[in-house]
Amino acid sequence: MTVVAVLVFVAAYVLIATEWVHRLLAVLGGAAILLALGVTDAEHAFYSHDTGIDWDVIFLLLGMMIIVGVLRRTGVFEYIAIWAAKRAKGSPLRVMVLLTVITAVASAFLDNVTTVLLVAPVTLLVCERLDVNPVPFLLAEVFASNIGGASTLIGDPPNIIIASRSGLSFNDFLLNMAPIIVIVMVVFILILPRLFKGSFEVDPTRVERVLGLNEREAIEDRGLLLKCAAVLLLVFAGFTTHTITHIEPSVIALLGAGLLVLLSRLEPRDYMPSVEWQTLLFFAGLFVMVGALVKTGVIERLASWAADATGGAALPAAMLILVVSAVLSAVIDNIPYVATMSPLVETMTTQIPDQAQAEALWWALALGADLGGNATAIGASANVVVLGIAMRAGSPISFWEFTRKGLVVTAVTIAVVAPYLWLRYFVLA
Amino acid sequence: MAEEFPVVSADAEALEAARLLATQRLPGLIVTDERGKPCAILPASQVVKFLVPGYVQDDPSLARVVDETLADRVADKLTGTTVRKLLPERPPELPVVKADDTMLEVAALMARLRSPLVAVVDGDRIVGAIAASRLLELAMQPH
Numbered sequence: 367m368t369v370v371a372v373l374v375f376v377a378a379y380v381l382i383a384t385e386w387v388h389r390l391l392a393v394l395g396g397a398a399i400l401l402a403l404g405v406t407d408a409e410h411a412f413y414s415h416d417t418g419i420d421w422d423v424i425f426l427l428l429g430m431m432i433i434v435g436v437l438r439r440t441g442v443f444e445y446i447a448i449w450a451a452k453r454a455k456g457s458p459l460r461v462m463v464l465l466t467v468i469t470a471v472a473s474a475f476l477d478n479v480t481t482v483l484l485v486a487p488v489t490l491l492v493c494e495r496l497d498v499n500p501v502p503f504l505l506a507e508v509f510a511s512n513i514g515g516a517s518t519l520i521g522d523p524p525n526i527i528i529a530s531r532s533g534l535s536f537n538d539f540l541l542n543m544a545p546i547i548v549i550v551m552v553v554f555i556l557i558l559p560r561l562f563k564g565s566f567e568v569d570p571t572r573v574e575r576v577l578g579l580n581e582r583e584a585i586e587d588r589g590l591l592l593k594c595a596a597v598l599l600l601v602f603a604g605f606t607t608h609t610i611t612h613i614e615p616s617v618i619a620l621l622g623a624g625l626l627v628l629l630s631r632l633e634p635r636d637y638m639p640s641v642e643w644q645t646l647l648f649f650a651g652l653f654v655m656v657g658a659l660v661k662t663g664v665i666e667r668l669a670s671w672a673a674d675a676t677g678g679a680a681l682p683a684a685m686l687i688l689v690v691s692a693v694l695s696a697v698i699d700n701i702p703y704v705a706t707m708s709p710l711v712e713t714m715t716t717q718i719p720d721q722a723q724a725e726a727l728w729w730a731l732a733l734g735a736d737l738g739g740n741a742t743a744i745g746a747s748a749n750v751v752v753l754g755i756a757m758r759a760g761s762p763i764s765f766w767e768f769t770r771k772g773l774v775v776t777a778v779t780i781a782v783v784a785p786y787l788w789l790r791y792f793v794l795a
Numbered sequence: 796m797a798e799e800f801p802v803v804s805a806d807a808e809a810l811e812a813a814r815l816l817a818t819q820r821l822p823g824l825i826v827t828d829e830r831g832k833p834c835a836i837l838p839a840s841q842v843v844k845f846l847v848p849g850y851v852q853d854d855p856s857l858a859r860v861v862d863e864t865l866a867d868r869v870a871d872k873l874t875g876t877t878v879r880k881l882l883p884e885r886p887p888e889l890p891v892v893k894a895d896d897t898m899l900e901v902a903a904l905m906a907r908l909r910s911p912l913v914a915v916v917d918g919d920r921i922v923g924a925i926a927a928s929r930l931l932e933l934a935m936q937p938h
Binding site for chain 1: 833848849850851853854856857858859861
């Protein structure tokens with residue numbers, strides 16, 4: 367059974383990485399084979415937290431997708447982005463910095479693909495008005511989106527998986543991930559002028575055309591905006607008070623989504639297109655396959671080998687997880703990677719007596735997987751989306767054009783977070 | 796049922812095609828290839844879509860934030876463009892009927908392909924076209 371579990375898992379991974387078949391077909395097919403052959407069963411696949419579908423992850427994603435579906439109808443992102451572009455007074459570098467900051471902050475609370483889909487059209491509008499190449503701006507934004515998403519529990523799907531597996535709360539992410547992500551963003555902004563050298567020349571007469579944009583027109587329904595703001599405040603209050611209320615983030619997100627749907631009086635056709643059913647099913651199939659590896663003892667054996675390789679020491683283990691995660695997340699989707707690694711890291715943490723050092727392994731996994739997604743054009747879903755947007759806008763970005771910049775960003779950001787992990791969890795802990 | 800209808804070549808200037816649509820208030824144009832054979836129908840709505848910037852198509856709320864000066868200038872996009880560029884990348888099935896097809900056959904094709912216009916052909920030769928308005932006109936005549 368162990369051999370079958372590994373073979374099916376590897377075959378599905380190859381199919382996902384090579385995109386020979388749709389990734390949904392690969393994971394659901396893999397899960398179906400494992401269930402049909404009895405490697406796992408309904409009890410383990412559907413009802414076990416350790417070896418089956420993590421419903422907390424699925425329903426947290428579903429709730430947030432519905433909230434975003436309503437929120438994107440308010441026009442608030444367009445308002446903020448245009449307002450910021452006007453405050454930049456036509457300086458392309460200032461426009462880029464402000465848009466990347468907005469993207470990073472939005473990404474902390476929304477999924478990265480949604481953030482990029484919201485900010486890219488405004489960026490194309492501003493770049494057209496300034497008559498500058500939009501490619502550097504789109505690249506900077508997608509990098510910022512992947513960086514910003516790392517800062518909270520709900521910012522990036524790998525973080526949701528890690529939180530559910532590790533038991534780390536929204537506040538734990540906020541206290542451990544957000545500070546280093548702020549530092550990473552500052553460094554990222556500092557390297558922008560060098561990274562996109564020669565992209566900031568603008569004809570001064572074009573500046574007036576940006577100032578002529580009317581951001582107030584972006585918001586059509588102020589009432590809806592106020593309702594969204596109120597519900598979002600409640601949702602985040604729910605996330606941050608988890609340690610007192612013990613209400614799971616998935617329940618809070620679903621309650622928030624339900625409340626927002628009731629208050630907004632929108633029809634399902636208005637917000638349901640934001641629910642990515644394929645992504646949710648992909649997660650479900652993935653959890654069944656990874657669960658089969660846990661059930662058959664594969665993960666435990668891998669964790670044991672990893673512990674032997676690092677001599678059972680937490681620091682080498684954390685650094686190894688950070689670097690390996692960054693490298694592998696650059697070439698394979700970070701969602702299946704983290705889904706596979708989470709039970710492995712969970713087992714490794716049980717062998718480390720110091721709680722802070724054990725937690726460092728989780729942060730290393732989150733940082734490596736989230737930031738590694740920037741390295742190549744296929745490293746994260748948001749990257750693929752930006753490539754599509756640029757293509758349709760008539761400014762195609764090649765795989766290598768993306769990767770040349772992405773590798774630099776990943777190398778710099780990983781170089782920033784490695785000493786943070788060492789200092790915070792091993793030297794100063 | 797078929798009427799004479801303006802035909803444009805795929806390599807004709809887009810601006811000319813748009814002008815034809817505008818001045819004659821046509822629902823669309825029949826587009827022909829280099830051999831004069833019909834290769835596509837260019838609905839007026841497709842030309843309108845081409846005029847709308849991609850970012851506004853992705854985020855319609857941006858149409859409101861752009862001042863009228865830019866909105867007035869969108870027709871400039873057609874200058875230097877050919878009709879071929881206005882057509883969808885993957886052209887849908889060509890809506891053509893034969894001269895002896897019934898009104899119901901024409902209506903069924905129009906409905907299925909959501910085309911405001913069908914070309915009437917005899918072999919490879921265009922003998923006319925039927926617009927949705929012409930079809931309705933005939934359908935509403937008392938029998």
